[in-house]
Amino acid sequence: FSQLTLAQTLPVLKQNFTEVIDVKVDDNQFVVVQGIDADGKDTTAYVNAGTGKILGTPQKESEFFQWVTTLHRSLFLHEAGRIFMGIISFLLFLIAVSGTVLVLQRQKGIKRFFNKIVKENFSQYYHVVLGRLQLIPIIIIAGTGTWLTLTKFVGGDEVKVKHTIDFDNLKSEPQKKLADFAVFKNTKLADVQSIEFPFSEDVEDYFTLKLTDREVVVNQITGEVLSEVQYPTKQLFTTLSLNLHTGRTNIVWAIVLAIASANILFFIYSGFVITLKRRKNRIKNKFKVDESRFVILVGSENGSTFRFADAIHQQLLKNGQKSFMAELNSYNVFDNAEHIIVFAATYGLGDAPTNASKFINLLKKYPQFRKNSCRGRFNWWQCTQLLCRNCRCNKQR
Template identity: 25%
Template sequence: MMRILHRWPGLVLAALLFVTALSGAALSIFPTLDAVQAPQAGATLTVAELAARVQASHPGLEQIKRAPSGQISAWWFDGSQPGSAIIDPATGRDVGSADPDPVRRWLTTLHRSLFMGDGGRLTATTGALAMLVLAISGAVLVSRRTGGWRRWFARLRGPWAGRLHTEIARVAVLGLLLSSVTALWMSAETFEIVTIEAASLEAPAQVSGRAGLALTQMAALNATPVAELRELSFPAPGDPQDLFTLRTDRGMGYVDPGTGTLLAWQDLSFGQHLSETIAMLHTGQGAAVLGLILGLMALGVPVLAVTGVLTWLAGRRARPQLKDNAQAAQAETVVLVGSEGGSTWGFAATLASALRDAGQSVHVAPMTGFAPSRYRQAQRFLILAATYGEGDAPASAKGFLDQIQALREPPAAPMAVLGFGDRSFPAFCAFAAAVESAARAKGWAALLPFDAIDRQSSQDFTRWGRTLGHALGIELELAHQPVLPATQTL
């Protein structure tokens, strides 16, 4: 089940995950660029001092904003002409354009909606959900392959595509989990599945009605460091009832322009803090180093997609096309195969061919298809079983142990179990041994004692074949040539 959950979402949505991961990785660079390029305010600089400096350069100042990166931007009117710029907080002067970066805007739209509006947002949300499923199922599969959570970084063997897939997965999985969970939360907010009330505060009824107090004399602004600032909006000129609106990391409030006092204040709610924290974790805005780390992990997704497809294709190619496979109801010898990567099928094909040459009718099938009532002419069952991870059933043997335990009585024909594995793993041939034990517990007669093949050894397989031939009273030479991919230890 876990492999199905991992395989099909990855194969079906590989292209979507490819696009969202690459665009997300590209976007992760911008918070660091902003933090490096933007002039930073001094640790002791107050909002009052900053506002006074900017107003000296732009008398028609309307708004000042501070981004999570520390970048200060200002908006103003010069007569009837609007203006905006990135500001050097040390001088209050312009240092760059505040217009949105077109590249960043393009990447953001691609990442969030694929340029398809709400339909694209739903598609991107589907991708985030798929990534969550892939990350969880992948973590479980890595644990099984390495022999348990404590052996998470154990050395890997096998074809390069599968090893590279696992190596990247076990490094990137935490970042992909975090990115997918935060993306789903943000999507839930976008579609109002989760509702977080925006910070709002009713304007006070009593105001001084005065204006003209110097910014540097306003107590509320002097008490607020620029490091906490998010936004300062100025009152409309000529409106004695309008107020300064101050937003910080802690909440929002209104400041009287005539007295400089804080007239009303509201702290951010828990939900607002949570929402902002999740946005920070996903975008890296305000956590540039984390953003870069998550971006690097996201770069692993295209590689995971390619190696996943290659591993799947290799598994399909590794399963041989069985020629002259007898009907289940007519076969004298039934060969049941439990394989993960496909190599055990190759051994099964060699065995079936040799038995046919010796005059036997042979039916080869996956262990998942085991149904004793189908094998009416069976004189023997030969079970070739690999082991997946920490003693689990391989892909083509899922549910076989349950089928044995559900038998009311064992088949009349005896059986022999041959395990395939690698002795360097703690659970060497553990699944095959479990099959042998379950069969014996049901009283299923044994044709041969349990045996095992280490690392696809042709010599071991030939030796076992001779033992089988002796039990059957025939000459049986199993000359198997395993197709081994070029490998190297990562």
């Protein structure tokens, strides 16, 4: 199919049909001919582009797929629904881009983007792993969905091509066969969207070729190109976006999109699980920091270290001690605290967790002074070397 030219296909169609009105090449590269067959009947049929033989007739699209298409495009809410789906696509695009930035931060740059991920829990691990693998398809799905919505409601209708033809100087000689038209010899059937045949044999009626990137008007007698208009860049990009968004032109890409769509459902699930786990780790204190003997500072990205810290916090409270727990980024001068206990994990490739990223600077800014020694002031538990490498008490802990 990809090697067939119009010079090979059109003469064959003319031989097998009494009259051809138009020829269309659908998204799956099937050739559909509308015209009058050899028995004189109006017909619309799939044909073999090489032999011109009828293969079958187009069937009406399944009602189920029509229902799914409408649901996907507008949630059955018409234009309001399409705007809503466009906004959702844009938000998905932002999530994908911001997720990429977070992975780059976690992996210490693009060179380590696909390096091994520490498996802390199922949701967190596969959220990152599958996200990296399906990143590009998801960005394409979201970006093209947003663009198609914008072109629908902001860009206006599709630009209609206008041809300028000098009818006074149309030539009717030399007469050529369709197979000898230079433009037909140089045009692959794979590049064709549709062909409108002349209504009559009059020289003022012509072939109109709608190709993937332009529209061409051809003299039906001499094969001369009467007019050629390139499609606007915006229209070409919109067509490309539609092809990428739907996978209608390539089965392999369609399968990739199907897998990416399934992964989006998993990301929704895993994202909720991660969020709910973090919400469970919200800190609740019985005592204020100024009245607490123990101050527990926690640096945790996914909540595992927080659970260890909370266990100590609850044990202290059960033993009648006044304990206060906060994130490491809340570090300050604790005038009344006798013990400062630090629980910290690393994130990614040894980085500090998000809620501990400011700790080193705060440690320098707010020293905990004590006349005798810092040993009596601090009780470091599970404090990582990353966070404490600049700590003046690091050698004594």
